[in-house]
Amino acid sequence: MSAGLPAAVLTLVTELRKLPGVGEKTATRYVLSLMQRGAEGVEALGRSLAEVAAQVRPCARCGFLADAELCGFCADPSRDASVVCVVEGIADLVSFEKIGEYRGSYHVLGGAISALRGITPDRLRIGELVARVAQGGIREVIVATSADAEGETTALYVRKALEALDVRVTRPATGIPMGSSIEFLDAVTLMRALRGRREL
């Protein structure tokens, strides 16, 4: 359906298709809708994207999105910095926040260990987590990686990496169906899993 469109439009369709859940049809619809808003509308989106690219970077402590050295969670003095919830990606962190109950801090690994996809532990922010715990002041690390093979492997690796340190390592257990990605769990299931966490 995008045949005959100018090359620049096709490039934009290709970029949008890299987003989750966006196929060629949806991407083309987005682009055509944007074009209808005129050059001003397209430029506003372009400026917004450029601003995000220029200003947003990983938080120096937890790896979440930040526009300063620390993200909003790490910089918030009302959050409990002695509890750290370890997640695979930033979308998982957003899911945890939706519960509205967790008041601790976070650590984003940037993925899960996967032999299939060539993701080795050194490509994840596990070293940063160990360094963070080694600095002291952290009493519990909740390893909230996904309940699939890669998430379980990662959780065990994280536990082993923290073994020599004086910290409680737990994992949300109850209620997370095997094979589930944290990102797609509803808040109630996630809240139950968090409350029912056990020693890993």
Ligand SMILES: [Zn+2]
């Ligand atoms: Zn942070």
